[in-house]
Amino acid sequence: MRHKPYILRGVSVLVAATATAAVGCSAEKPGREFTVPKSLCGVSVPTDALSQLLPASGKHLTTVAKGSTDDVLLCTVSADDVRVLTLSRERIDTGDSARHILFTQLSIARPKLAEGDTIAYADKAAVSLLKCRGTGVVEEDISTLVSVLKPARPDESAMKSLISGYTAAIKKQEPCKQNS
Numbered sequence: 001m002r003h004k005p006y007i008l009r010g011v012s013v014l015v016a017a018t019a020t021a022a023v024g025c026s027a028e029k030p031g032r033e034f035t036v037p038k039s040l041c042g043v044s045v046p047t048d049a050l051s052q053l054l055p056a057s058g059k060h061l062t063t064v065a066k067g068s069t070d071d072v073l074l075c076t077v078s079a080d081d082v083r084v085l086t087l088s089r090e091r092i093d094t095g096d097s098a099r100h101i102l103f104t105q106l107s108i109a110r111p112k113l114a115e116g117d118t119i120a121y122a123d124k125a126a127v128s129l130l131k132c133r134g135t136g137v138v139e140e141d142i143s144t145l146v147s148v149l150k151p152a153r154p155d156e157s158a159m160k161s162l163i164s165g166y167t168a169a170i171k172k173q174e175p176c177k178q179n180s
Contacts, residue, residue: 033060034058034061036051040075042065044169053158053159054084055079058080062077072088074088083149088145089142089145096143098118098127102120102127110122111125112160114164118131124148124159127145130142132175133176137176
């Protein structure tokens with residue numbers, strides 16, 4: 001009978017620990033209070049893909065564009081004053097590849113390729129090349145590079161969707177004709 005008090009004490013400790021764990025699990029974690037933007041610096045993007053890449057929590061989201069939308073553009077996204085995503089777009093000479101740009105800019109050696117090798121992507125970065133060719137157009141490429149930084153969330157599928165959607169939206173704006 002002398003063992004019962006220890007057993008009861010053990011049960012009491014177990015009940016107390018379970019109650020504490022249940023309270024800890026039911027407490028709400030801070031969530032996302034910001035709205036996911038429908039565009040990045042004037043170009044529409046797939047919000048579901050962008051949502052997957054942005055931090056899971058935060059109060060404020062700000063987007064800042066620097067540079068000319070025709071030649072060089074740097075777009076940064078910050079959550080609660082911490083930079084979480086960068087997007088840069090620039091006109092470059094022909095002859096480079098999306099894979100090479102991703103490697104030289106961010107040291108990503110084995111990205112996946114899409115859309116005839118004009119897109120290279122990984123879980124935390126992607127590059128697309130829009131080739132400007134044809135009559136009345138200056139022969140050049142438009143390179144777009146997207147990168148996520150902590151506390152943003154790397155996601156290969158979302159990155160592919162984001163860069164593909166962004167590039168499709170850029171094509172609709174006919175940027176190659178702007179330079180003619």
